[in-house]
Amino acid sequence: GAVVSQHPSRVICKSGTSVKIECRSLDFQATTMFWYRQFPKQSLMLMATSNEGSKATYEQGVEKDKFLINHASLTLSTLTVTSAHPEDSSFYICSAGDPTVSNQPQHFGDGTRLSIL
Amino acid sequence: GDSVTQMEGPVTLSEEAFLTINCTYTATGYPSLFWYVQYPGEGLQLLLKATKADDKGSNKGFEATYRKETTSFHLEKGSVQVSDSAVYFCALKLTGNQFYFGTGTSLTVIP
Numbered sequence: 001g002a003v004v005s006q007h008p009s010r011v012i013c014k015s016g017t018s019v020k021i022e023c024r025s026l027d028f029q030a031t032t033m034f035w036y037r038q039f040p041k042q043s044l045m046l047m048a049t050s051n052e053g054s055k056a057t058y059e060q061g062v063e064k065d066k067f068l069i070n071h072a073s074l075t076l077s078t079l080t081v082t083s084a085h086p087e088d089s090s091f092y093i094c095s096a097g098d099p100t101v102s103n104q105p106q107h108f109g110d111g112t113r114l115s116i117l
Numbered sequence: 118g119d120s121v122t123q124m125e126g127p128v129t130l131s132e133e134a135f136l137t138i139n140c141t142y143t144a145t146g147y148p149s150l151f152w153y154v155q156y157p158g159e160g161l162q163l164l165l166k167a168t169k170a171d172d173k174g175s176n177k178g179f180e181a182t183y184r185k186e187t188t189s190f191h192l193e194k195g196s197v198q199v200s201d202s203a204v205y206f207c208a209l210k211l212t213g214n215q216f217y218f219g220t221g222t223s224l225t226v227i228p
Binding site for chain 1: 153158159160161162163206210215216218219220221223
């Protein structure tokens with residue numbers, strides 16, 4: 001079964017709305033989680049690294065005030081797209097790995113398809 | 118910098134055809150290499166992996182060998198099925214858990 005749960009799977013909302021996406025590790029504690037964004041027919045692009053108990057690390061070109069990340073517990077990271085606009089419509093995916101297992105590949109959530117009208 | 122270059126698609130094959138999707142990488146260290154598969158509307162699923170040179174990852178009839186001399190990790194399957202239709206991503210991971218992905222290759226298998 002899934003070891004990383006992402007919710008919701010799909011969101012459709014009006015421009016200007018803020019949208020929160022949750023990423024949970026189900027079988028392990030994750031001090032670090034990753035948030036990716038995928039445009040149609042393109043690869044996953046890392047947006048930010050979510051660090052439990054500290055500030056997220058954002059990739060170049062990603063607006064930290066636009067994409068708020070909170071990693072308040074060892075099993076939950078949230079990504080909030082603030083004041084979303086149509087250009088924010090995309091597929092967002094989180095990932096996490098069990099830090100106690102060497103060479104453990106990342107487990108990915110099923111993704112959230114965000115559509116801003 | 119670290120990166121993955123993946124064969125561009127889309128790729129269309131007939132059922133039972135042989136599949137190769139090329140993947141080469143650039144890395145400053147000694148990466149682990151992965152192939153992930155994404156079915157329509159779903160997230161990524163790990164297909165196979167290799168953690169060191171000459172390792173062969175295999176799963177569901179797919180194989181890929183970690184070739185350090187050619188910095189490659191080509192994905193192969195001897196006989197594809199319609200159910201293999203998906204997007205395939207080659208990826209590398211260095212220390213830590215950050216992944217670098219290729220652009221993905223869309224595969225369509227027709228009956």
